Amino acid sequence: MNFAGKVVLVTGSSRGIGAAIAEAFAAEGATVVVNYVQNASAAEDVVAKCKEVGGDATAIQADVTSGEQIQLLVDQSLQDFAKIDVVVNNAFKPYTFDPDNRKQFADLDWQDYQGQIDGALFSTYTMCQAVLPALKKRTQGSIINIASDLVARPTIPYHDYTTAKSALIGFSRNLAAELGPLGIRVNCVAPGLVYPTDASRKTKERIKEMIIAQTPMRRIASPEDVTGPVLFLASDWSRFMTGQTLYVDGGLVMK
């Protein structure tokens, strides 16, 4: 897979899955826009690693819950690289996956839902609005939205988080239907529990063991496991796929 000459924007890529995705694209020769919101030095580390593995990269700070900042992020990327080929909507509102201390439905207020919906959906919606004029101009492009396998199998019912990710998949399918005739593809990647990341650090061994026991491939996903399907959906190898969700969880969910 060769992404030389391709410009890839990955939101929330200073750490975790986002960072792994950024580096994987760079290793295939891509120019990567590493978006981050707080940790500039972590983002710079990712940029350095991207360059080390043979790609090019630049870090751009932007809070994807802000429409204005997303627009600036896209404008800056286009100014620097003249085009965008791939957008990976990976950033999400911080959420702690702590099975023992999760909120029950009765304890959740609408603000919890709204917060996650804004984090998953508003940011992706806004990013798509901002980047689409540039993609349409060339009638090509691949948008990849990171969901979760919890949408298909809520092993732990993280109501607010999973509801927002479910909405993201519905959003992606509709966008895929509208943009297909313009040559732009929209797909989702739905990882299972990915460890280690900052978000999953609090997940107890007991839970991990439970998931491992039920996972045909008998382990938990690493950030690097997620990168392959993302690169595939970004590449011409998947040029006739749109509106799809690829589950990356060792077979825990089979659809």
Place this chain on the structure above:
Amino acid sequence: MTLKAGYLPGVSDDDIEWQTLSYNRDGQAIDVRVPLLSDEQMKHLSAHIKEKSRHYLKSLPVSDITAIIDTAITRLLDRNNAYRQQAEEYLPLITGYDAEMIRLGLTGYLKTFRQPELRRFIAEDFANPKLLDEFQPLPKGGYGRAYGPDLLAHIWAGNVPGLPLWSLISGLLVKAGNIGKVASAEPLMASWFTQLIAEIDPELGECLAVVWWKGGDVEQEQALLNQADLVVAYGNNETLQQIRDRTPITTRCLTYSHKVSFGMISKTALDMGKAWEVAHQAAFDIVRYDQQGCYSPHVFFVERGGAVTPQEFSQYVANELDCFEEKYPRRTLTIEEAGGVAAWRQSEEMKAFADESNSLISNDGGTWSIAYSAAVEDLVPSGLNRTAKVIAVDQLDDVAARIAPYKAFLQTVGVAAPPAELHRLAGLLGAVGVTRISALEHMTTPEAGWHHDGRFNLLDLVTMTEVERSAEIASEAFPNYVD
């Protein structure tokens, strides 16, 4: 693989000099042997055709002629027929066009020459088709009969496979003896068709010939022009001017020169439900035979104010061209053709560079390109071979005035607009010289009996012999039963 082109009744193959045309598209080599006649042989062939057409064809009723053509066409429509199979196998190799596009194109094209279509074709030009068979009473008084020439010379272009059939069949319908000169680009289809006619009716086969010479060979061309009673020629203005200059003054010369066709899309065709389909149709017209026809669109004038903007429409067309590239890949271009595309793209790139409201979309391989201009531009031919331009306009009604200066070059306009607008636009377009208005997706498939470049295909080929009323009245004084 070696094939033989040409068809020469009354001339032995052994007496003729044969040349070999070599084709090598995408690594598949094929040779076609073509006959090169001497001046003397051309004279002999012409005399043979003239004599046979006088003695046989002129007395053959038109209904018999249409039946014979119909039989030939029915065989060519049959996928199991040997000629059809040859056409499907070799035309893609010779022309480079996608095999599937040729297969579908041939069927659609040949269907326009079946008997009912031929009868319609004749009825378009002759209110009374019997005029071609015998003297018929004329409304003004007297009698008249239409005669086709003894020798109709065709000088064909090779841009679209099978195109020579139009004029060859027209010639047959008016009972002309025919000698057609095929282009090196596609010498086979006309040759096969004449052979097929000869198999069905050997005597009619004696009234047809297919010859070849290298384009621009003045001596060969002159030999045929000297013998012809009427000349029909296709090509660019320069070629046609030379042919016309060399045609004897007493011989009529009908020329079909290069044309520019375009599309018009009303804002009412640009809602979310219809825009894609319209773009699909527009792209098909661009893709079919890689814009080599006079009816192929170069430009689309797209009206502002619809739910889908003209620029978005150009993006839809771009994606459709990309999809068609999968289905019917563009043929490999010659160096000249590739140069034409490159020059056009470069010019459009400069425009997009200079003004951000313009754009140019292409695929990586450059096998299609669609340019967009936000400002009204003049009608300029595209770089051909799947290059076209979308021009945004405030009102389609304004387009006619804009294209008026190009009257001599206008031909087909593909229109997507509601009925009242279609008819209003037809009035405006007809007034500035457009001769054919079709639906999008049909620009490259004219209907049976169309008037090529607005002319009467059959009427233009005949001369009328009239027995005036005075002769009839005067004759009444002379019979032996006169009182």
